[in-house]
Amino acid sequence: MQAKLLNILLNADEFISGQVLSEEFGISRQAVWKTINLLKERGCEIKSVQNKGYKLISIPDHLDDCIINELKQTGVIGSEVIVLDRVASTNDYLKRLGDEGAVNGTLVATREQFSGKGRLGRVWESERDENIAFSILLRPNIRPNDITSITPLTGLAVCKALRQFTGLDCKIKWPNDIVVGNKKLVGILTELSAELNAISYVVIGVGINVDQVIFPREISKKATSIYRETRTYFNKNELIVAVINQIEKEFVDSNFELKGTALKEYSDLCISIGKEVGFTRDDKSMTGTATAISENGELLVTLEDGSVCNVYSGEVTVQGIY
Ligand code: BTN
Numbered sequence: 497m498q499a500k501l502l503n504i505l506l507n508a509d510e511f512i513s514g515q516v517l518s519e520e521f522g523i524s525r526q527a528v529w530k531t532i533n534l535l536k537e538r539g540c541e542i543k544s545v546q547n548k549g550y551k552l553i554s555i556p557d558h559l560d561d562c563i564i565n566e567l568k569q570t571g572v573i574g575s576e577v578i579v580l581d582r583v584a585s586t587n588d589y590l591k592r593l594g595d596e597g598a599v600n601g602t603l604v605a606t607r608e609q610f611s612g613k614g615r616l617g618r619v620w621e622s623e624r625d626e627n628i629a630f631s632i633l634l635r636p637n638i639r640p641n642d643i644t645s646i647t648p649l650t651g652l653a654v655c656k657a658l659r660q661f662t663g664l665d666c667k668i669k670w671p672n673d674i675v676v677g678n679k680k681l682v683g684i685l686t687e688l689s690a691e692l693n694a695i696s697y698v699v700i701g702v703g704i705n706v707d708q709v710i711f712p713r714e715i716s717k718k719a720t721s722i723y724r725e726t727r728t729y730f731n732k733n734e735l736i737v738a739v740i741n742q743i744e745k746e747f748v749d750s751n752f753e754l755k756g757t758a759l760k761e762y763s764d765l766c767i768s769i770g771k772e773v774g775f776t777r778d779d780k781s782m783t784g785t786a787t788a789i790s791e792n793g794e795l796l797v798t799l800e801d802g803s804v805c806n807v808y809s810g811e812v813t814v815q816g817i818y
Contacts, residue, residue, distance in 0.1 A: 497521065497523070497527075497531050498531055498534050498535055498538075498562055499562050499565060499566060500521065501517065501521070501528070501531050501532070501535065502535060502540070502552075502562060502563070502566050503566050504517070504520070505535075505540075505542065505550065505551070505552035506552060506555075506566055506567075508551070508552070510551070511543075511545060511548040511549040511550060511551045512549045512550055512551070513547075513548065513549035513550075514528050514529065514549055514550065515549075516549070517549070517550070532544065532550055538556055538560055538562065538563075539555070539556025539557070539558060539560065540552060540554070540555055540556060541553040541554040555731065555733060555734075556733070557625070557729070557731055557732055557733075558607055558625040558732060559579045559605045559606070559607055559625075559628065559630075559732050559733060559736065560579060560733060561577045561578060561579040563733040564577050564579070564603075564605070564733055564736060564737060565577050567733060567734065567737040568737050568740060568741065569737075569741050570601075570740055570741055570744040571744070572600060572601040572744060573601045573603060573632055573740045573743055573744040573747075574601060574603045574632075574740055575599055575600065575601035575602065576598065576599055576601065576602040576603065577603050577605075578602070578603065578604045578605070579604075579605045579606065579607065580604065580605070580606040580607070581606070581607055581608070582606060582607065582608035582609070582610060582624070583604075583606045583608075583609060583610075584609070584610055584611035584612070585609060585611055585612045585613050585701075586604045586605065586606050586609060586612070586629055586630055586631040586701060587612075587613055587631045587685060587687055587699050587701040588613070589604055589606075589631070590602065590604045590631040590632075590633050590699050591687065591689065591699050593633065594633050594689060594696070594697040594699060595689070598633050598697075599633075599635075600633070600634060600635040600636075601632070601633070601634070602632070602633040603630060603631070603632050603633075603740065604630060604631050604633075605628065605629065605630035605631075605736060606622070606629050606630070607624055607625050608622060608623065608624040608625070609621060609622040609629040609703075612629060612701075612703065613685060613701070614683055614685060614703075615683065615685055616810070616811060620683055620685075620703045622703060623708065625707075625732075626706065626707050626708050627703065627704060627705050627706045627707065627708055627721070628702070628703070628704040628706055628732055628735060628736050628739075629701075629702075629703045629704075630701070630702055630736060631699050631700060631701040631702070632699070632700045632702075632740070632743070633697050633698070633699055634646070634697060634698045634699075634700065635695070635696070635697050635698075636695065636698065636752060638695065638752055639693070639695075642752060642753070643688060643695060643698065644754075644792045644793045644808075645750070645752050645753055645754040645791075645792075645793060646686055646698055646700065646752065647671060647672050647684060647686045647700070647793065648671065648672065648754050648762055648789070648793040649743075649746050649747060649750055649752070649754060649758060649762075650672070650684055650686070650700050650702070650743055650746070651668050651671070651672035651673075651674065651684055651762070652668065652746055652758060652761055652762045652765065653739070653742040653743040653745070653746035653747075654674055654682055654684070654702060654704070654739055654742070654743070655667065655668050655674050655682075655765050656742055656746075656761070656765075657738045657739045657741070657742035657743075658674065658681070658682070658704075658722075658738075658739070660738070660742075661730065661734075661735060661738040661739075662722050662725075662726055662728075662730060663726070664676050664681075664722065664725055664726060666681065666682075666765075667765055667766070667767040668762065668765045668766045668767065668768075669766075669767050669768055669814060669817060670766055670768040670769075670786070670789070670795045670812060670814075671793065671795070671809075671812075672684040675767060675817065676720055676725050677720075678718070678816060678817045678818065679717075679718055679719055679720035680705075680715075680718055680719050680720065680818070681704065681705055681719075681720055681721065681722065681725075682702065682703065682704045682705070683702075683703045684700065684701065684702050684703075685700075685701040685703075686698060686699070686700050686701070687699045687701070700743075702739070704722070704735070704739070705719060705720065705721035705722065705724075706721055706722050706723065706730065706732060706735065707721060707722070707723045707729060708721040708723070708724075709721065709723065709724060718818040722735075746758065753791070754789075754791050754792070754793055755791050759789065759791060762789060763788065763789050766789060767814065767817065768786045768795060768812065768814050769786050769787065769788065769789070770785070770786065770787070771785070771786055771814050771815050771816070771817075772784075772785060772814075772815040773785070773786045773795070773797060773807075773812050773813060773814050773815070774812065774813040774815075775797070775805075775807050775810060775811070775812045775813070776810060776811070777805065777807075782797075782799065782805065783799075783800075784797040784798050784799040784800065784805060785797065785798050786812075786814075787804075790806065792806075792808070793808075794806040794807060794808045795807040795808075795812060
């Protein structure tokens with residue numbers, strides 16, 4: 497009932513009378529009023545005026561499953577939306593649901609993440625209602641070898657969505673950090689559950705720094721947030737919806753392949769290309785110039801002797817960034 501009422505209020509420009517709502521839902525006006533109060537408890541600001549009815553003034557800023565469900569325009573991603581109050585890691589939580597049979601597209605977001613996982617064993621924490629941390633479960637019908645496109649396509653989608661939604665000049669630092677200038681705004685961690693030659697599921701975790709102003713000392717020089725860059729508070733429900741809408745579009749348009757338009761867009765937005773990069777190969781530190789991205793999502797680096805190295809994992813530093 498809350499979802500249906502919210503849907504009507506979201507789509508109405510004017511006040512809607514309690515009488516109209518009670519007829520629409522076949523419930524008493526008292527029941528309408530109770531549901532309005534439940535929406536207010538969720539953080540919706542709803543104006544009620546005698547003889548006119550109800551009007552939605554604003555939606556809550558903190559992540560809310562009902563609001564996300566009403567705003568999203570996706571068919572698969574967010575087929576099931578779960579917003580947790582707090583959790584250690586949305587990736588771990590969703591992997592447990594995946595093992596129990598969670599459906600393709602299930603989305604788990606959290607208002608607070610206290611033991612989140614970053615790449616290469618790092619931590620990714622998210623203070624209450626400050627940032628966006630979410631994971632999506634996919635059961636794609638593709639071979640394990642083709643899975644390499646999922647993370648870059650997600651990075652591309654997040655980058656495009658944030659550019660459009662915030663106006664920031666976001667770029668991709670290979671493989672999948674979204675940066676503004678020389679600072680990191682978004683991290684993505686993809687985890688796979690596969691048996692023999694079949695993928696059981698993929699969990700894609702995305703952490704977006706939204707309102708955070710103070711960062712731990714060890715990352716304060718290389719991390720930033722949307723608020724820090726724009727001095728604007730963007731609504732987190734609208735933001736996550738913009739991101740998941742774009743992720744779904746990117747997967748559908750590309751058919752899970754990093755080629756053609758997707759590869760061109762990724763390459764155009766990739767800040768690593770054309771730069772001096774440093775990486776490790778067989779415990780040896782190497783440097784070279786990043787020249788392109790392969791269809792497998794590898795970074796192609798030309799070394800001083802002219803040979804080309806395909807870098808497919810690990811940490812790559814980019815001169816002038818991090
Ligand atoms: C990175 O190190 O750049 C990847 C960070 C990924 C963080 C996100 S937040 C939501 C999801 N849950 C996790 O535990 N990690 C990912």
